[in-house]
Amino acid sequence: MLKRIYKNLILKYPASILSLLLIVIFSFGYYATKLEIDASAETLLLDNDPALKFSREVSKHFTNGGNRLVVTYTPKEDMLSDKSLETIKNLSDELKKLPLVKSVDSILTVPLLLSPPQEISEIIDNVKTLSNSKVDKTLAKQEFLHNPLYRGNLVSEDFTTSAILVNLYKDEKYLKLLNQRNELLAKQKRTNEEEAKLKETIKAFKAHRDKQRILQHQNIVNIRAILAKYQTKASLFLGGVNMIADDIVGYVKSDLVIYGSTLVLIFIVVLWFVFREVRWVVLPLLISAISILAITSTLGFFGWEITVISSNFIALQLIITLSIVLHLIVHYNEMLAKYPKAPNRKLIYITVLRKATPTFFAIITTIAGFSSLIVSNIKPIINLGWMMSAGIAISLIISFIVFPTLLLLLPKRKAREIRSCDSGRICSFTQYCLKIVLRDKVAIFATTFAILIFSLTGASKLIVENSFINYFKKDTEIYKGMRVIDKELGGTTPLDIILTFKDTPKESSTSDDEDEFEDEFSQNENDAQYWFTKEKMDTILKVHDYLESLDEIGTVQSLASILKIGKELNHNRELDGLALGLLYTNLPQKYKNLILSPYVNIENNQARFATRIVDSNPTLRRDILLKKIQSDLDRLINPKVATTKLSNLMVLYNNMLQSLFDSQIKTLGFVLVAIFIMFIFLFRSLYLAVIAIGVNIVPISLIFGFMGWFGIPLDIMTITIAAIAIGIGVDDTIHYIHRFEHEYEKRKDYVEAVKASANSIGHAMEYTSVTIMLGFSILVLSNLIPTIYFGLLTMLVMGAALLANIILLPKVLMVFKPFKK
């Protein structure tokens, strides 16, 4: 059927078909400009993770510094010197003027309770801060280093660095629209009205989010500009978890621009070097450009966004498209050299038909590889899977239409003199490999075995971790800032522990005369001022002390911090329920918000422990740590008193990563089986399918071994490498065996078939692999470390796949002789 399409349609009317295709694509092309990048934290989370819902509830119940940026301040002079304090004041004042900034807290504004220690009653009336009263600086310094709320959190333990907290306005509209959208999405059956409302909400949400992104980015730019002015007076870094998203988007955007330009240049150079003809440089690039235009406009049309994870998809698509076209070119040239007098049309026809089957199978095995991404539960990864599958399917169709039609419209060229090699002289890489294959006795198998051992042992060392700080190069602003916060100011990734006390069941009241008191007192027994019972305080202290004892945790803040200060102020006696109740009622609302609201929610009977994990700790194993904390707390707290639950970014990202890892491992096996079945269809031989899969195990396992030995963690960026490695790796095998089969049919001799294959498909494989390796090498220029890993690992896979298919595969075929005589 394919023959007919080509004979009667494509090759008959090349000009019209080509123009039709180009018109369709270019008219669609407008949508390519609508493509957007989305790097919000939301997209990187599990869609239906109950932990996310809980996290959102937590941020509703507790006012926390959720929307906050941190400026690390390391002055040249002493922290409490007049100059330094003036700098902090001026800086704070300037920052406060920004529209998105609600307030600025620093060592100037936080209440000083111990400098000097006063009676509690006096403190409530008259809270002192560095800015509103004359405070003894020695005492103040002591307090900052002693007060559990400030030490190792607001100020570093050596008092050289302090934090300036830039509190931003909460985005109420965002949350409102988000909730609305999620509620409507959760409904199984929606009425027409609800359907319309959902569409409207999604649109409004997206519009608002896009607007906010611009505002937030501008905010960060403004803050950085302000900080730049003070860099002579102190070392200042802007940090905070909110920064990460913004910076990643910036890097992704700049990376995309770099790929765009450099990649094309590299390809031009390589293609010229290999083929030395203009058309063989222009044609592949043209086809690639058209394919990418087609896919980006499709994405733009459907409103899909590129996320941090899928930002590499253009590079991937480019590479696979080139590989398709290169195989076509090499085969065409081979045919041209063999039958120089044949009409162009016939040459093209043969090329296209010969290459259709292996290319088709190469593409569907790659799609099978990407399908493992589709079954993960993480939106951007699913999207990457779909994007890639759609993208390379489009590339296949476009290549097989544009290549024949355009070539037919161009004048036929003379066959280039193939650099012929004298026997005995090695003049190309493929020749060199051929020699190894023919000469070798055991070295190939021994090396393969050694590699497998390396891979298996390495794979056992694989770690699944997600360290934000390690996403960035050490000399970037964001790394330096995060490092200071991580090491000096209490850690980076927030982890909340929410303690929910069990409610005392309300007993029914009777009308007994004695129970008149019962009724009277049971009426207001749940008033806020009575919440602070000894039992609760003891539980909170227990949990707080436990959390502080963990090395991996930086700072711990909770009501216990306040209680400890209170005890000190109370002449080292613990504050009892009455004292706490009195303090609560008489504390001004401003200070209630500062020291109580983040840690206590009386209405819901909850206490919150705000901790931060030291991200840069290389021995940190996040999943294990979280499980340990949960089980330790379950043991520590009597379930009749309270239950605990972990929350916030640390938990959410860990859940996402673990789920991703799970799904990848589960589907990897499935993908291999699917590819195996495809091989059976393609080669019509079980034996060959086994050999084909077997040979490919080597490069794939090498990747994991490499990652294991070099401590490259499997995280959200690198975990997609498995799917890609399988998808791309098997392409060479398909092309080789397909060609080998053909050669063997002709010569009925394995050695001759190997030689013939090396001189034909061997070249094609070499060119495509080298082009792809060079293409991915530019990812090493990225500012995002996961992208660099991605580039390196893909290079490794391509290189290993090339060697496996050009050395090991022929050897195996020669030794095991799978074809029937």
Added chain:
Amino acid sequence: MLKRTILIVLLLCSSLFAVEEGNIKSEMESKIATITQILQNKSLSLESKKEQIAPTVDNLFDYKTMAKISLGRVWKKLSSSQQEQFTKKFEQKLKNSYFEKLELYTDQKVVVKELEKPKANRIYLHSEIIGTEESYEVIYKFYKVKNSNDWKIYDVDITGVSIIQTYRKQFSEFLKTKSFDELLASL
């Protein structure tokens, strides 16, 4: 003759150990005056201040009822010896913590204000401690003892925080996971 004597003695006793409605305000004013005087006496040690103040308040505070309210429904399940033990210990605890708070007293003025009668058998006496920056309201809650004209204090509310309610909450949470004997030991 004997009957009369007994009656007179009883009358005398009752007037020593309680207060009648009409006398609440004046009683309290004089008692508060006495207490502030003792507290302002710099020559007395804290211990002797406590010793002098204690009897002044003893006949007005109904420790048994306070103990009962603070235990809630658990009280009924106790034996009378347990109830007695608890009342004793509770009284001690109240006095100790009350005196602890008195340490904060320097020389503020205490003013007795109005009487509020929310129910037939409840009277709230509002008083005010006038500090340097702010004033604090203290409400003494009296109830009418059954079958008599006596009124006793069953709760004190300091700026909206009821002392008995605080203990009530405390004990009920304690007893969620521990026994009564442990509670007794902790007091």
